[in-house]
Amino acid sequence: MLEIEIDGTKLTVPNGTTVIEAARSIGTHIPHFCYHKKLSIAANCRMCLVQVEKAPKPLPACATPVNDGMKVYTHSDMAVKAQQGVMEFLLINHPLDCPICDQGGECQLQDIAVGYGGSSSRYEEEKRVVPNKDLGPLISTDMTRCIHCTRCVRFTEEVAGMQEIGMAGRGEHSEIMSFIGMTVDSEISGNVIDLCPVGALTSKPFRYTARTWELSRRKSVSPHDGLGANLVVQVKADRVMRVLPLENEAINECWIADRDRFAYEALNSEQRLTKPMVKQGGVWLETDWQTALEYVGNGLKSISRDYGADTVAVMATPHSTVEELFLLNKLSQALGAGSASVGGRYADERLAAAQQGAAWLGQPIADVAQSKAVLVVGSTLRKEQPLLAQRLRQGAKRGLKLAILNPADDELFSAIAAKLISRPDQMVEALAGVVKAAAELKQAAVPADVAAAEPCAAARGIAKVLVDATAAEGDRASVLLGNLAAHNPRAAELAVLANQLAAITGATVGWLSEAANTVGAQVLGLTSGNLLSKPRKAVLLFNNEVEFDSHDGQAALAAVKQAEMVVAFSAFKHGAVDYADVLLPITPFSETAGSFINMEGKLQTFNGVVKPLGDSRPGWKVLRVLGNLLASEGFDFDNAEAVRKAALPQGESGVAAKLSNTVNGVAVTLQAAATGLVRMGEVPIYQADALVRRAPSLQKTRDAAAPLAGLSPATAAQLGVAEGDTVKVQQGEAQGSYTATIMAGLADGVVRLAAAHPTTAQLGAMFGSIQLTRA
Amino acid sequence: MMLTPESLAQIDREVAKYPADQKRSAVMSALRIAQVEKGWLSSDTIKFVAEYLGIAPMAAHEVATFYNMYDRAPVGKYKITVCTNLPCALSGGVDAGEYLQKKLGIHFNETTADGKFTLKEGECMGACGYAPVLLVNNHTMCNHMTPDAIDRKLAELN
Ligand code: SF4
Ligand code: FES
Ligand code: FES
Numbered sequence: 001m002l003e004i005e006i007d008g009t010k011l012t013v014p015n016g017t018t019v020i021e022a023a024r025s026i027g028t029h030i031p032h033f034c035y036h037k038k039l040s041i042a043a044n045c046r047m048c049l050v051q052v053e054k055a056p057k058p059l060p061a062c063a064t065p066v067n068d069g070m071k072v073y074t075h076s077d078m079a080v081k082a083q084q085g086v087m088e089f090l091l092i093n094h095p096l097d098c099p100i101c102d103q104g105g106e107c108q109l110q111d112i113a114v115g116y117g118g119s120s121s122r123y124e125e126e127k128r129v130v131p132n133k134d135l136g137p138l139i140s141t142d143m144t145r146c147i148h149c150t151r152c153v154r155f156t157e158e159v160a161g162m163q164e165i166g167m168a169g170r171g172e173h174s175e176i177m178s179f180i181g182m183t184v185d186s187e188i189s190g191n192v193i194d195l196c197p198v199g200a201l202t203s204k205p206f207r208y209t210a211r212t213w214e215l216s217r218r219k220s221v222s223p224h225d226g227l228g229a230n231l232v233v234q235v236k237a238d239r240v241m242r243v244l245p246l247e248n249e250a251i252n253e254c255w256i257a258d259r260d261r262f263a264y265e266a267l268n269s270e271q272r273l274t275k276p277m278v279k280q281g282g283v284w285l286e287t288d289w290q291t292a293l294e295y296v297g298n299g300l301k302s303i304s305r306d307y308g309a310d311t312v313a314v315m316a317t318p319h320s321t322v323e324e325l326f327l328l329n330k331l332s333q334a335l336g337a338g339s340a341s342v343g344g345r346y347a348d349e350r351l352a353a354a355q356q357g358a359a360w361l362g363q364p365i366a367d368v369a370q371s372k373a374v375l376v377v378g379s380t381l382r383k384e385q386p387l388l389a390q391r392l393r394q395g396a397k398r399g400l401k402l403a404i405l406n407p408a409d410d411e412l413f414s415a416i417a418a419k420l421i422s423r424p425d426q427m428v429e430a431l432a433g434v435v436k437a438a439a440e441l442k443q444a445a446v447p448a449d450v451a452a453a454e455p456c457a458a459a460r461g462i463a464k465v466l467v468d469a470t471a472a473e474g475d476r477a478s479v480l481l482g483n484l485a486a487h488n489p490r491a492a493e494l495a496v497l498a499n500q501l502a503a504i505t506g507a508t509v510g511w512l513s514e515a516a517n518t519v520g521a522q523v524l525g526l527t528s529g530n531l532l533s534k535p536r537k538a539v540l541l542f543n544n545e546v547e548f549d550s551h552d553g554q555a556a557l558a559a560v561k562q563a564e565m566v567v568a569f570s571a572f573k574h575g576a577v578d579y580a581d582v583l584l585p586i587t588p589f590s591e592t593a594g595s596f597i598n599m600e601g602k603l604q605t606f607n608g609v610v611k612p613l614g615d616s617r618p619g620w621k622v623l624r625v626l627g628n629l630l631a632s633e634g635f636d637f638d639n640a641e642a643v644r645k646a647a648l649p650q651g652e653s654g655v656a657a658k659l660s661n662t663v664n665g666v667a668v669t670l671q672a673a674a675t676g677l678v679r680m681g682e683v684p685i686y687q688a689d690a691l692v693r694r695a696p697s698l699q700k701t702r703d704a705a706a707p708l709a710g711l712s713p714a715t716a717a718q719l720g721v722a723e724g725d726t727v728k729v730q731q732g733e734a735q736g737s738y739t740a741t742i743m744a745g746l747a748d749g750v751v752r753l754a755a756a757h758p759t760t761a762q763l764g765a766m767f768g769s770i771q772l773t774r775a
Numbered sequence: 776m777m778l779t780p781e782s783l784a785q786i787d788r789e790v791a792k793y794p795a796d797q798k799r800s801a802v803m804s805a806l807r808i809a810q811v812e813k814g815w816l817s818s819d820t821i822k823f824v825a826e827y828l829g830i831a832p833m834a835a836h837e838v839a840t841f842y843n844m845y846d847r848a849p850v851g852k853y854k855i856t857v858c859t860n861l862p863c864a865l866s867g868g869v870d871a872g873e874y875l876q877k878k879l880g881i882h883f884n885e886t887t888a889d890g891k892f893t894l895k896e897g898e899c900m901g902a903c904g905y906a907p908v909l910l911v912n913n914h915t916m917c918n919h920m921t922p923d924a925i926d927r928k929l930a931e932l933n
Contacts, residue, residue: 157831162831163830163831163833163834164831164833165833166833166834166836166837167837168836168840168841169840169841170841177833179818179822179831179832179833180818180836182832182833
């Protein structure tokens with residue numbers, strides 16, 4: 001520990017603390033631009049100059065480590081004069097166009113200029129002008145305002161993992177830009193908007209739509225991935241204008257992913273459903289709630305009576321709130337239809353039955369990157385979990401060994417210690433090899449069902465990483481299962497193997513929950529079974545667009561089309577216009593109170609930030625009325641909180657008791673090496689839920705481009721397909737034609753063709769067999 | 776393939792001087808070698824070099840635009856860079872520049888119509904004692920460039 005005195009206040013700080021951090025710890029503010037606690041030190045803006053006793057000149061507080069006995073003056077004449085001097089320099093080339101700048105009112109340069117700047121400038125010469133850059137659909141630039149702090153540069157390199165922004169030229173000719181002809185494509189790129197201390201980088205969708213002081217700020221929780229990033233939703237005249245991160249070190253740190261930030265555009269989309277609608281004689285008619293709900297109630301009653309209650313299927317997605325899912329499940333059970341399902345994308349019926357609790361991360365989010373080694377099984381990690389991938393990246397820099405077992409060797413912008421690339425239908429055999437290799441390394445008993453496995457060199461490599469990482473007492477490792485594992489037709493076997501691997505190595509098993517409330521849905525007892533595998537007479541779809549939210553879009557669509565009555569509860573007019581009989585406008589997360597349980601089992605509640613649009617109503621209210629209408633007991637709730645109390649009587653502790661990654665009763669059956677082509681049908685990042693699908697700016701990003709048919713070089717050669725060829729793809733009856741692309745890191749025999757996209761929704765199973773020929 | 780095997784072999788030699796995980800340290804040499812082969816550094820060339828070294832294209836672009844001996848636009852067969860910094864300026868550097876402009880009929884940063892000569896202004900080359908100095912194609916240093924010496928040099932290049 002070191003002793004330091006700042007403006008006369010004595011304190012002790014750990015070795016290695018910088019003066020700016022020491023000052024911050026006692027609430028002394030030192031003006032700064034380039035310093036950021038999550039980024040490396042650049043010390044290039046010089047705004048943080050302070051006087052240090054015995055130093056002949058002012059020193060930058062952000063880059064000066066504390067020495068024992070140091071005396072620092074942040075407001076002495078010398079310090080203030082230095083700070084004013086720097087301010088004058090910074091403003092020389094700044095356009096001072098605050099009245100037309102989106103950053104106005106929340107600009108660090110503006111704020112600090114008020115404190116340290118002069119009221120007029122001594123600079124009379126010409127200012128420089130810097131041309132704006134095209135950084136893509138999300139970030140707008142006014143580069144003349146840039147003060148070259150390089151926060152944006154360091155963010156892309158250090159946090160996002162790939163230096164997409166840089167400073168070209170030098171001296172007076174320095175310019176911040178992306179590489180010629182390239183945009184900033186990171187899935188967490190929007191954070192540079194928050195980081196930029198001036199108005200050089202601002203939000204493109206938000207541009208010129210509101211001033212910061214007109215906005216009211218309301219807390220919320222991101223409804224996308226299983227992380228549950230904390231949000232500040234900013235509202236003007238009952239309309240969501242933009243979304244910013246709410247700092248929560250334990251969950252999202254100070255970042256949010258682009259979908260957390262820009263998906264709000266969908267909330268105000270033209271496609272919002274604002275009136276209940278009923279189809280009569282093939283024509284959609286707007287109606288009132290009473291008529292619509294009575295229609296639904298009567299329809300459900302007569303179908304249960306005529307065909308039996310088990311001909312009704314109730315399906316949601318795990319993006320719905322705890323309150324909605326609880327009531328939906330209750331309604332489903334009250335109808336006699338059994339549990340509602342959120343598992344449209346799951347393909348292994350054994351998994352739900354074998355799971356002994358709600359599958360979760362197995363540990364707090366913040367602990368994941370503290371592991372010594374992490375094996376990620378089946379995940380397009382950066383796209384499924386943008387911020388968790390970021391955490392792992394930081395971990396990898398500190399020495400965490402990251403290993404992957406995946407059908408594709410996607411760029412993670414992290415050092416990879418070991419990898420095993422395997423076809424989706426052979427991931428079980430691959431993981432079994434890792435289990436066996438680990439057991440041999442540990443000289444532990446090889447589990448009987450993997451005894452026949454033949455570990456390849458890569459499998460042994462992964463096993464060694466895990467075994468080495470857990471060699472010392474107290475060291476932790478994790479085996480994390482992603483969406484490509486969860487949606488795999490052999491998911492239950494993968495879960496068994498992950499548990500075996502954990503038992504052998506002492507690692508923790510975790511699931512990277514797909515959606516905001518995946519854990520919540522399981523805690524509430526919803527199933528992940530595919531309810532459409534047998535024919536149904538009535539289908540209730542809650543936030544569920546079957547063509548996008550199912551493992552086999554083609555089969556699901558056929559199933560709902562043959563049903564007698566389909567009721568779609570949705571915030572948007574979607575594909576259901578073709579196949580539903582009733583459309584009930586429910587609100588998105590921004591217009592309802594609710595809660596999500598994130599992947600670490602944390603219950604996060606939020607309130608609506610704006611009023612429901614048009615006649616739309618919060619889902620829980622609609623379900624309450626429908627429940628009462630169907631004359632079931634126990635649907636009388638006054639508010640969302642009362643629903644939550646009923647859903648989770650013991651609150652978060654009750655949740656904790658239900659979390660478990662144990663699976664029982666599934667046997668691993670190793671199969672011979674697969675032949676033929678198999679599909680890798682991941683869900684693209686901007687197709688994962690109803691909101692991102694309708695956010696125009698996200699849809700303009702490269703990640704939202706129409707899916708290509710990816711093939712490994714060897715497979716492409718075998719099929720006689722070259723980059724850019726048009727290929728015909730067939731799954732069962734369904735077919736489509738796509739552009740082929742050669743992907744170096746893809747497993748052989750795989751056709752990588754994303755699911756859940758308008759151009760691929762008509763195809764079959766996400767991980768089913770597939771035919772491909774050159775067109 | 777963007778660069779010839781010879782150039783790539785040279786780059787490999789530079790890369791080998793650094794630890795395997797720090798290939799980016801070779802970026803300056805790699806850009807220099809690429810420029811010798813191509814004559815100048817197009818965005819495509821920079822991108823190729825970056826990918827060859829496994830670094831972000833922008834990281835190589837930063838280097839290529841920071842140092843003025845990298846040419847980001849095509850230059851003539853001979854690029855003549857005259858030092859006009861203060862010590863040279865006091866000893867005839869500016870005159871040498873003016874003489875060259877008159878003689879070649881071009882301004883700084885221009886290329887003669889026959890594509891033979893490009894004229895550039897350079898920064899201190901650490902040879903102030905031999906002023907006026909100039910560089911031919913980044914690699915050949917010429918000292919005491921009085922008008923006579925310049926005439927002889929140009930004749931030799933022609
Ligand atoms: S654009 Fe903004 S964040 Fe980037 S260097 Fe300029 S001022 Fe800093
Ligand atoms: S904050 Fe210290 S130099 Fe920029
Ligand atoms: S000033 Fe010209 S070489 Fe130094």
